[in-house]
Amino acid sequence: MKTLKLNDLLHIRQENELWYANNERSVFVSTRAFGAMQRDLIQNIGINRMKTFFFKYGYQLGVEDAEEVAKRDSLSSLEKIEYGPIIHALKGHAKSRITEKDFEVDGNQIVSFRFKGIWENSFEAEQHLQNFGISQGPVCYTLTGYATGYVTRVVGVDVFFKELQCQGQGAPCCVWEGRLVSEWKEESEEFFSYSKELPILKELEQTNEKLMLERNNLALVSKTYNEMTNKLIEGNSIESILDILHKQNHVPIVVEDSRQNVIAYKGITLEEFESIKDTFSEIPDKKQFHSKVSIFSFEKGISLKTPIYLLGKIVGYCSFLYERELTPNYEIDSMIVDRLASICSLLFLKEKTEVESMEQVKGHFLEEIMSRKYTQQEIMRKADFIQLDLSDHYHIVALNYKFLNSYDEKEFTLHKKTFETVSAYLREEENLNVLIGQRPDTLLLLITEKQVSQENLEKKIRTLVIFLKKQIKNALFLAGISSQNSNILEAGAAMEEACSAVRLSSRDEPITFFSELGVLGILINDQNEQAIKKMIREQLGVLYKNLDKNKLELIETLYHFLEQGGNLDQTAESLALSKSGLRYRLNKITDLLDRDLRDPQRQFQLMMALKALKIVEYERIKKIQAE
Structure with missing residues (x-):
């Protein structure tokens, strides 16, 4: 291909001190001015909108240049494509060259299209580095837009060029690749996002419509919540509150406790609900409009379900049920079922307070009786x-x-x-x-x-x-x-x-x-306490004197031994001791008491004393164990 000069393609001329390129009025703009506009756009409309703005700007520049090249019938499609980087460079955008190309046409059908190349000294990357420093991603949106618009106009099929690396990211040069949009697969979403970005005014209009819809939704939810709250204040039951909701949304409503026992229901019989509740299956990937609301499917439809919280714990659940022919308004209904859960929480709190008050009255009554x-x-x-x-x-x-x-x-x-x-x-x-x-x-x-x-x-x-x-x-x-x-x-x-x-x-x-306790229960009372303690001293001797933790351990061992009828295996198991450890303790007890632990009469007297000790010295024993 012959070397081209700028005027070969642009036909630049001056007339009445104004500049024209291909008969179109043109102006010279410095890269610094472009950088200032880039900076202001990012600050005012954000980086994402700025991407779209410059991509479309570059796309238009590419299309205009391609239209001039397309008039040259003597050039093949491949030659027309190859002119693109040359014009790009002649205009001062970047030093551009193709490094790889795969272009095959069968009749009017493009069989394969894949180009790779390099941009050096990109004016767009240069300005971004000066104004913002190193970027986290590619920044040459005007350049990729230009290449996309130019080649799309030349070949008549949607193509998309994107950067694989960028000087704005700190790379030595920008590396780009172009393919048919259909071949980019998931990455083509980037092209469509550029192509379908709404104008700001249109987006503001849609946002306003969404806000109006949201306001109306909130007004409806607020009205419903106020009606339920008024019923609550008037002292009505949960059934009255469910009546309000059922008249509005005409869907079955069920309120359950934490064990999923039905407390109240409307629009469905208890038998009908019991027949379907075991078939509920949560839909985890369904869009959630409220973090607490879960969506379940069952044989005949779906259910919105949210927990009822009281003092930080789940005490029940509220559910809306929709049969197949009914479609929930997820955004509104999820808010309403959540408000119902809040009302139920207040009802449960009221019930809890009443029950606690009654239990306190009953407890005080018992104290007065005793x-x-x-x-x-x-x-x-x-x-x-x-x-x-x-x-x-x-x-x-x-x-x-x-x-x-x-x-x-x-x-x-x-x-x-x-x-x-x-x-x-x-x-x-x-x-x-x-x-x-x-x-x-x-x-x-x-x-x-x-x-x-x-x-x-x-x-x-x-x-x-x-x-x-x-x-x-x-x-x-x-x-x-x-x-x-x-x-x-x-x-x-x-x-x-x-x-x-x-x-x-x-x-x-x-x-x-x-x-x-037998006879021991009859004997133990306030009048006999001293006599009982005397009996304990006589039977337990040294074990009872100056009670401490070690002696309590021996007393507990003796008690289990006697309770098990002198069976060593069962005693060791109940105390979680080895038999050798148990024998050591029993030998020590025998030495301290100086009595035969196998004597049935002695066993009976010791067991009486030990039981009496546990009863009359209960507070003392508990205090020693706590030390």
């Missing part, structure tokens, strides 16, 4: 207010709990949590109306015979202990159950029985009835 503040007639009358018949036989249960490890939660919080867990379980799971009082590390439960028979009481309490172990980790729960009582005025004595019994409960056997 302190004999009221007559039997007054107690019966007050019990009617809480729907509890205290003319019936009853038991007192002492539920003792001890936290085995340190907790991040404050002690008060743990006691409160234990009380609430026990109260909720008896009320919701067992449907029992129970008076619950509190002592340090102990809950006192008054349970009437009409609700739980004496035969079933141990099973109920054992189930409660198992439940608590699952709910409150690293805690030991022990229970003591009083004898059956018929006189409510004797509740204080029944409480003492339960507290005495729980002191003999252990990890292996967490529940003890007062009746299991």
Whole structure:
């Protein structure tokens, strides 16, 4: 190809002191002025819009130059393409050259098109470096636009040129590549983003329409929320609130508790919901309009579901159900179901406060009963207010709990949590109306015979202990159950029985009835305490004197040994000791007591003394263990 001069293609002339190129009025612009415009555009419309602006600007420049070249019928398509870098360089954009080319035409069909080349001293990269420093990506948008527009006009098919490396990124030169748009695959999205970028005014118009739509949506959601809130303030039930929503959106609504038991529903029967709830399958890749709202599919449609939070914990769920012919307005409906969850949270908080207040009243009532503040007639009358018949036989249960490890939660919080867990379980799971009082590390439960028979009481309490172990980790729960009582005025004595019994409960056997204490239970009372302690001293001797942790360890060993009937294997297993370690302790105990531990009479007396010790010296033992 012959060497071209600028005027060969542009036909530059001056007329009346004005410059013309190919009969088009032209002006000279310095690269510094271009850089200033580049800087201002980035600051005013952002880097992404600036890319589109300069790409389209370069594209137009390329198309105009290609139209002049296209008039030369003597040139082949490949020669016309090769003129592009030459014109580009003659205009001062960059020193441009083709390094690789693959161009094949079959008739009017382009079979293959792939060009690679280099731009050196790109004016666009030079200005970007001066104004902004090194870029994270290519910056020669005018140059790639020019190449794209020029070749597209020459070959009559959409092509796209992009930079593989750029001087603006700190590279020694810019490397470019051009292909048919159809061959770029995913990367062609970049071309279409340049081609389809909306004008700013059009974009502002669309943005305004979206804002108006959003405002209307928020107004609708706000109106719905206000109506639900007003119903809540008026003291209406959750069913009344669901009525409001169902009249508006005409879709089934379901509210569940944390165990997914249905609390309230509208627009669907309980049987219908139960038949589909197990088929729900979450759609993880569905567009989420609210972070808390999940979308589920089921056999007949889809569901929007959001959790109900109370004090940072999930206490239930709200769901909207849509059959196949219904399509949710995800943006609005997700906001409304979330507002419903907020209303339900307030309702649950109100219910929780009412329940806690009632439980506190009942606990205070139990304390007054045990302190004999009221007559039997007054107690019966007050019990009617809480729907509890205290003319019936009853038991007192002492539920003792001890936290085995340190907790991040404050002690008060743990006691409160234990009380609430026990109260909720008896009320919701067992449907029992129970008076619950509190002592340090102990809950006192008054349970009437009409609700739980004496035969079933141990099973109920054992189930409660198992439940608590699952709910409150690293805690030991022990229970003591009083004898059956018929006189409510004797509740204080029944409480003492339960507290005495729980002191003999252990990890292996967490529940003890007062009746299991036998004659010991009859003997132990305030009047006999000194006599009981004397009996303990006589039987345990040195082991009882100056109690400390080491002696308590030996006492516990002796207690398990006697409880297991002198069986070494079972004793070692219950104490988690080796048999040799157990023998060492038993030999030491025998030496201290100077008595035969195999003597049945002696075993009986020692067991009585040990049980009495656990009861009358309970506080002292607990204090030593805590040291």
